[in-house]
Amino acid sequence: MLPYEKEVNQMTGKTNDTEQKIILLTIDLINEGGVEQISLRNLAKQLGLTTGAFYKHFANKNDLWLVVTKQLSKNMSLELAPILQKKYDSKTKILEIAKVMLLKFQTNPNLMDFLFFNPTSKSDLNLHSTEFNFLKIMNDLVSNLITENKLIIDKQTLFIQLWSFIQGYGLLIRNHATTFDEELVAQTLHQLIKE
Template identity: 45%
Template sequence: MAGLKNQTKQNIINLTIKLIDDNGYTNISLRKLVLKLGLTTGSFYKHFSTKNELWLEVTRDLSQQIANTASKNIDLGMTPEQNIVALAVSFLEQYQTHPNIMDFLLFNPMSQADLNQSSESFKYLQIIDQLITEVINKNHMNKDKQTLFIQLWSFIQGYGILIKNNSVSLDQSIIQITLNNFLKE
C-alpha cells in the first residue's frame, strides 16, 4: 500500500512538472490536476496538505533534476572557471528548452521561501558555491565569496531571462568574459 501511495504522489509531481512545462505554473489548478490523474481532491490531500506543499516538492524535484543535468557537464580535468562556464551554459540551455520550468523554479513563491530558509534544496546553487570556493582558493583571491556568488548568480538569472524572452541567444563567450570580469580584483 505504501508503494502505491508513493507512486501516486510521484505521479502528481510528474504531471505537475509536465503541466508547468507546457503552460506555466500560474495556470495550474488542483481541480484540473486531479481530473487529469483520475483522482479526487481528497486523494490529492492524502499526499499534500496544500498546493504550496506540492509546489515545494516540485521545486525540490526540479532543482535536483537540473543539478543532475548540470553535474554531467562538470569535468574534474577542467579548471573551476571552466566548470562554472559549463554549469552556466547547462543552466541557460534549460531556459531555451524549458522556459516555464525555469520561471517556476526561480520565481514561484514557495521556491523563494525555501531558498530564504536554506539553499540545501537547491543542489545547483550548492555546486556553484563549491566552484566559487575553488576559484577563490586556487587563485588566492581576496574577493568576497558571497559577492562573487551574487554577481555570478544574478548574471546567470538575468541572462536566462533575456534568453527566455528571445532578446539574446546563448553565447558561451559572453559567460566567459563576464566571469573573467567578475574575477578581476
C-alpha cells in the same frame, strides 16, 4: 503512456507511486504552459484522484511547489553531473554550468522560470540552503573558485554576482530580448573573477 508516467517508471520502477506521479505531471504541465495554468483540482482530475486523495500527499499548492522545486533542482544536478566529474577547474565548471542553464532558458523557459522565480524559490530558497542540490553545487564551486584563483572577495558577494548574471541573462533569453552568446558568458565570468 504519458511523459510523466514514463519518467515515473524509469525513476521508481513503479506505476502506482501517486506522489511521484503528481510531481512529474506538475513538471510536465509547468513545462508546457507555465505555473499559472495549474489548478490542484485539474491536476487531481488528470491523475484520476479526488481532491481529498490529492491532499493526502500535499497540504496545499505551496507544499507541492516546494517539492517540485526540489525535484527540478535534483534533476538539474543530475544533468550537470558529467560536467562536475570532469577534471576542469572551478571557473570552467561554472562556465559550463552557466551554458547549460542559459540554453535551458531557451529550450525550457517555463521550467527555468519556475525553478528560479516561483513563490517557493522566492521564500524558501536561500543562499545557504542545503535542501536544493543545485544551489549547493553552485555554492561549493564558488568557494573553490575563490580558493583556486586566490581571490579577495566575499563568497556570498561573488555568488550573488554570478547568480544575478545567470538569472538576468536567462530572463533576457526567455523573453526573446536576446539569444545565447557563449563568448559573452565567458567574458562576463572572466570579468567577475578578475583579481
